[in-house]
Amino acid sequence: MSKALDVIPHSLQKHAQSAVLHGLLKLPRPLLRRIAGAPVRLDGQELALEVQALLRLQALTGQERMAAETPEGARAGMLRGLEVTRGAEISGVHVSKRSVRTRSGELDARLYRPEGLTEPGSLLVFYHGGGWVVGDLETHDELCRFLAKYADLRVLSVDYRLAPEHAFPAAAEDAVDAYQHVLDNAADLGSSPDSIAVGGDSAGGNLAAVVAQHAVANGLKSPVLQFLLYPAVDASTRRRSRELFGNGFLLTDGDMDWFMDMYQPDVSERADPRLSVLLNEELEGLAPTVLITAGFDPLRDEGEEYARRLSAAGVPVISRRFPDLIHGFANLLGASTRLREAMFETVGQLRAGLALHSE
Template sequence: MPLSTIALQGAALRALYGLPRRMRRLIAGRPIRLDNQELALDAQLFLRAREMSKLPPLSSGTPAKARHDLLAGAQIAAGEPIQPVATRDLTINGSIPARLYTPDELPEGSPLLVYFHGGGFVIGSIETHDNTCRFLAKHARVRVLSVDYRLAPEHPFPNGVEDAIAAFKYAYANAADLGADPTAIAVGGDSAGGNLATVVSQVTTREGGPKPAFQLLLYPSADATKQTRSKELFAQGFFLTKDDMDWFMGHYATVEQDKQDPRYSPALAPDLSGLPPAYIATAGFDPLRDEGEAYAELLRKAGVPVVLSRQADLIHGYANLLAIGTRFREAMFEAAGVLRTGLEIGPKESLTGESAGE
């Protein structure tokens, strides 16, 4: 999509959200209430705008087209680059592209978030999540290392997992060069990226460390083996659809048995004890809601400190909708605040399994 077209569509969308509330409600339609929840007007208006634009589902074409369309959409909904945040592109282990975000006047030896973008393991990139990472860097006052892990179907499971684990270990080993405190490195991500962050935490913990100091999990996929109530309730009409999820999984898993692997479905891990503290945010109108909340309960039962926050009036993907309305940013301000607090008050001793008493 030409930059001029993106700019025009972005201006039109922002103008739509700038209308008086009464007019926005008329355009969006009657309030949507489902499962004792009411969809936020900002979210309903976004869905209505997509409907009026007659945008095809991401899963209706090839992965290449879906990647192109997601990038174009991200440039419209995420807005102008958030400043002041400095960036530096780098390569992890000579093969994995990454970008380091440093907010203005952040001292050396700060906390660091290793971030994995969403996109069903098939789409998404550093560029689609550029402003998401800028937002977290600025408002959580942390450095952010965004990782361009390999995508399916060119690189199916477990290639993305291997890149995610390598990225965290790289960040720990190269903390000084990144300006980070090696005892305050978190992992995080949205959707598929949240899945990767959980897997990194599990694998490094079971290996005996070093392991992350904190997990920031935004509407993560956690169990590909179960048909949950939220997957039935929100199968259509709320941005992420059942067809999308089937399309993503069909590209990511080479065989059905892959879904039983805890590196694919981390909720199936036999031992969750000793994992880093976690913030898990779910969206009320999201097919992935129930599996994220079930994973939070599993962590609690294993003795892991966890904060579960259901954004009951939101949809999947809200971390990328920073330039429209106000409700999506409100949810991300909460995530940034919890991340900052979790890293500042968390344990500062060695992050190896032995020091954690395992």
């Protein structure tokens, strides 16, 4: 079969793989269960059937890990995988190329605007996930379109520098500088400095939290909201969820070590609050927070601990765990009905968080 595929153009291979994947995930549940295998139950949770089937299919195609022999290989692998799981293009969103000024130079960005939204309004500065090593504007295009359309707000996706070419704190510096650029140019982006939120998934959630903490510590206009999707918030210790879900659920224990070794190879420096934001002792006054976790995610426990610490510091927090899902589910929203349902609920949480600001 592999030799036969070698003569098929790569674009057609991806189209065929995508069609097969989406077709299989739409099978009746009894048939899908036969593909997925026996239900997976851990820590009082049961993995969603569609997600279990997706993981099974990825394992059959050798896409069980995010890491690779080289950063370039991992980046290409992430893009290939998302091209297969991606659904039909989300319509009704205008996308334009932008750039943001940082101390390291100009960074590429994309501005997403719902076509019916013409008046100035809220803007979400979005930092993509990928362990600070992989991911870019393209890998998170579907997610940003979804957020813009269904949360009815503008989204500016920022393409920050990646490790190991640019190790810690390069990504954190880019995130902070991008936020400052948005504050300075809010009107040009269809917003105002009083209506800027920050958000991201995984490593991007870490960067959004870094920005929120930096703003308070340095007297900048604070974002109106932190929107954190299963964020990485503590690189200094291993929690129970990493032991429970470190293998077989997309993001592996080995992946996490690989990413961290690329981003901050000096173990003695991993408690730096610009990386381990959970360890910052000054959390009072931070922006209201929407923090989303997944039950079968190695990062689950640290994300939920951060939500508890924020709440204890008096920060308004909306914390929601999807007990049947895995790390990275927001990037797989086009693959199945269950994942889209979860993302519609997540958008509802985002809208609720922004409503706190408008009251």
